[in-house]
Amino acid sequence: MSFDDAYQSLTDHDDDARWAYGTGFTDPLAGVPSALPDGVDRGDLAAYCLMLGDDALILSHRLQQWVTRAPEIEDELALANIGLDLLGQARLLLTRAGEAEGAGRDEDQLAYLRDPGEFRNVRLAERADADFAELVARLLVFSTWRLALFDRLAATGDPVVAAIAAKGVKEVSYHRDYAAGWVVRLGDGTELSHARTQAAIDVVLPLSGELFVAHPVERRLAELDVAVDPAGLRAEFDDVIAQVLRVATLTAPSQPSPQQSPGRDGDHGAELTEILAEMQGLARATPGGVW
């Protein structure tokens, strides 16, 4: 590869998979055996993979919106990297959802051609951040929960989902540490940063209830040891959040009793519609378009 001419270095190859034209990366599970575990309902596994995949896809989009708006370039890199990890997890999970469904839908069709009512992400993933403190508070809550979930999911019975989770554990550990680091720095910072971070925790932490109530799909699959019942994640979650808040000199607000997430059944706020308008607009305007 010649480095003298940047354009030429991207084009002087005998293949068409150079990044200047997109990666052409069409099947993140290419060659991974697609068989389903015995006794598992296709619809249930597809729905479960959409839940975990949509959580990652939608939050990834929210994180991408912060690139060029973060306080420092290092944080833009961090948020872009975290968003990329989540996007990678989403691609694998959506592809697995399409395989389980068995109707021939691939990750792109699932990401770009579903309406808001077909998205199964938790509401926490779609909300817009009022400020950077809310961004890191939400990322702390989300990644603490997802890490506890993936850590258990890695030992469950669908080999593809378990492998995606095992890989994700390494990634989400860094996401959680990043978010926790900022909550501590801002919480234990100036009077203003403390007040704004406490306000963010007061808004975001009470939204976590939906993360710990199993959807019927999760309950059925958990009985077959193919999913994790999120009720069992609460103790670890509370322990980690308490550790962070203590060091950050912040206090936990009182929390309403947990309710099943309306998002898991496709009931979303206007915020998801706004995300999808941005994310799906081009793909819907030029179906199948590549460049």
Place this chain on the structure above:
Amino acid sequence: MSAADIAATVTDPELPMLTLAELGIIRDVEEGADGVVVTITPTYSGCPAMEAIRADLLAALRGGGFEQAQVRTVLAPAWTTDWISESGRAKLAEAGIVPPGPAPRRPAGPVPLTLGVRDDGVACPRCGQPRTEQITAFSATACRELRRCPACREPFEHVKAI
């Protein structure tokens, strides 16, 4: 050359000083009646280089006379920096990127929370200062972090041990 020898010469698109074999992402190369099957594993879930890697492997195999070749993905066990070979580590160091130490061994129980900066005992690649500071845990690619030496003040990259 065997298919495995050819596959071993293909370099990584993001760390072009390393071959895919040195990076530890080629897990298997099999020559069978139906052609060559190369099995690779992604470093990170979101690695955008996977298709370029697949295309580079197929192009190299075709160039070496293996027309029938396919590249398969394997997700488990998850890639670890422990799979980067000794020669790979030497080449990273030569390029000014500090190679990773041993991947952290997880104690039983929940994944431990790290508050504050991880002390990985990373020495400065320029002046040898044993203790350096993390600038950010994320850098130009997911697998690298940016650090700074408090003695010579130079920033440098380090491959995170995972």
